[in-house]
Amino acid sequence: MSTKRRIYICDSHKPKIHGGGCCSDKGSQGLLAEFSLAIHHHQLENQVELIPTTCLSQCKTGISVRIWPDQVVYGRVKPEDVSQIVEEHLLQHQPVKRLEIVPEPRFLGW
Ligand code: FES
Numbered sequence: 001m002s003t004k005r006r007i008y009i010c011d012s013h014k015p016k017i018h019g020g021g022c023c024s025d026k027g028s029q030g031l032l033a034e035f036s037l038a039i040h041h042h043q044l045e046n047q048v049e050l051i052p053t054t055c056l057s058q059c060k061t062g063i064s065v066r067i068w069p070d071q072v073v074y075g076r077v078k079p080e081d082v083s084q085i086v087e088e089h090l091l092q093h094q095p096v097k098r099l100e101i102v103p104e105p106r107f108l109g110w
Pocket residue numbers: 010011012013014018021022023024054055056057058059062063064
């Protein structure tokens with residue numbers, strides 16, 4: 001059984017469904033690339049899995065990122081936030097409070 005942490009990054013191309021536009025339009029591909037570089041830089045490939053995913057129902061605050069199994073959802077994540085998430089959350093187990101959001105009730109993904 002894999003014990004890797006999973007980073008789910010919304011890469012949805014949906015039209016405005018929950019308000020706020022889709023994460024793809026906000027640059028999710030660039031965010032995925034930045035996470036990939038940071039994971040490689042810190043040699044975390046055996047500990048962390050990067051997963052592009054469909055809509056996480058948090059479109060108003062996209063780009064949405066969910067860290068599993070930590071039950072943390074980040075909102076309005078930009079490429080410049082990635083190093084802080086990796087260094088503080090993934091390496092030091094300290095979620096980045098300034099980016100944390102309380103998921104809307106629609107979110108049933110835990
Ligand atoms: S499109 Fe990204 S959370 Fe909905």
